[in-house]
Amino acid sequence: MKRILKALLDHHTYKVLFWIWLALIVILSSYPDLSPDEEKTKRLFSIRLDYLAHIIMYLILSMLVILWKSGLERIRFKTGIIYTLLLIAFSYVEELHQSIIPGRSYNIVDFIYNSLGVILGYFTALLLIKYRTFENIFNRFGKGH
Numbered sequence: 001m002k003r004i005l006k007a008l009l010d011h012h013t014y015k016v017l018f019w020i021w022l023a024l025i026v027i028l029s030s031y032p033d034l035s036p037d038e039e040k041t042k043r044l045f046s047i048r049l050d051y052l053a054h055i056i057m058y059l060i061l062s063m064l065v066i067l068w069k070s071g072l073e074r075i076r077f078k079t080g081i082i083y084t085l086l087l088i089a090f091s092y093v094e095e096l097h098q099s100i101i102p103g104r105s106y107n108i109v110d111f112i113y114n115s116l117g118v119i120l121g122y123f124t125a126l127l128l129i130k131y132r133t134f135e136n137i138f139n140r141f142g143k144g145h
Helices: 002-008 011-030 049-070 077-098 108-131 133-142
Strands: none
Touching: 011 049, 011 077, 049 077, 049 108, 077 108
C-alpha cells in the first residue's frame, strides 16, 4: 500500500498524467460541437457550466505541470510564471484551433476562463507543495487513521 501511495506522489506520475490530460484537452477541442445551444447556457451560481468546465480543465493541467516539475527541482517564481505563460499560450492556440473545427469557433471568453484556470492551478499547486497536503493525507491513510 505504501508503494502505491509513494507512486502517487512521484513526479513521473504527474508527468504521465500531464501528457494524458493535455491530449484529452486537444481531443475534446478537436471534436465538432454537437451540444444544443440550451446546454451551453446552463448556469451554476450565474456562471455558465461550460465556462466552469474550462476553468477546471486548465486548473488541473496547470497543477499537473507544476507538481511534475516541482518533483525535479524547486520551482522558482520566474520558472512558474514561464510555465503559466506557456499554458496560457497553449490555451490560446487551442481556441484558435477550434475555429477550423465544424460547429466550433474561437471564443475569447473561453480563453479568459482557460487562463483563469491556469493561474488558479498554479497557485493551488504551490499551496499543495508548500503545505505538503498530498503527503499529509497519504501518511495518515497509510497509518490506518
